[in-house]
Amino acid sequence: MVKLIETNLQDCFILEPDKFGDDRGYFCPYFIQKNLNKLGIKFEGIVQANRSKSLKGVVRGLHFQKDPKCQAKIVEVINGSAIDVVVDIREGSPTYGNSTSVLLTPDNNRLLFVPRGFAHGFISLEDNTIFQYLVDNDYAPDLEGGIYWDDPELGIDWLGMFDEYGINTPLTSEKDAKHKVLSKSPKYFKYNK
Numbered sequence: 724m725v726k727l728i729e730t731n732l733q734d735c736f737i738l739e740p741d742k743f744g745d746d747r748g749y750f751c752p753y754f755i756q757k758n759l760n761k762l763g764i765k766f767e768g769i770v771q772a773n774r775s776k777s778l779k780g781v782v783r784g785l786h787f788q789k790d791p792k793c794q795a796k797i798v799e800v801i802n803g804s805a806i807d808v809v810v811d812i813r814e815g816s817p818t819y820g821n822s823t824s825v826l827l828t829p830d831n832n833r834l835l836f837v838p839r840g841f842a843h844g845f846i847s848l849e850d851n852t853i854f855q856y857l858v859d860n861d862y863a864p865d866l867e868g869g870i871y872w873d874d875p876e877l878g879i880d881w882l883g884m885f886d887e888y889g890i891n892t893p894l895t896s897e898k899d900a901k902h903k904v905l906s907k908s909p910k911y912f913k914y915n916k
Contacts, residue, residue, distance in 0.1 A: 738834040740753040754797065766859050799835075808846070815914035876906055
């Protein structure tokens with residue numbers, strides 16, 4: 724089974740799958756489609772699985788993919804640690820423009836479900852952090868989108884995270900530095916109840 728924990732964002736959930744272990748280690752069936760279906764999570768099944776490896780202080784995001792190839796994601800950290808950040812960018816949503824952040828490590832047994840219509844990113848807290856994404860739609864580079872990761876209107880406490888984890892200078896890509904803030908970005912997604 725999977726324990727579902729609500730976040731402050733409509734339709735975005737922390738998932739804690741069962742973990743069975745002893746002094747030799749553990750076994751964790753972390754993705755079972757029928758369990759997600761029972762919980763009412765709208766995930767169309769795994770179409771692609773991705774991994775990224777990051778140095779300490781790397782900030783990736785805030786990314787999304789536009790229709791008709793938008794993606795829902797189930798994300799986890801399989802080595803190192805990261806704080807995952809998600810922003811609801813569905814126009815008309817009760818949590819539009821709000822964000823949540825979740826610490827992900829291999830030991831805390833947490834995954835995050837990021838629905839379609841959300842921008843997603845993370846900060847790597849250790850060297851060699853390996854981040855894994857299960858996505859329910861194909862990658863379409865011509866439909867990539869993003870909002871500026873340090874958009875002051877979003878109120879994401881990046882500075883607090885940097886201070887807490889000893890990060891002096893965040894490492895970002897040129898592409899991520901060029902994204903617009905949410906208020907100046909086109910509205911690609913509509914909230915559907």
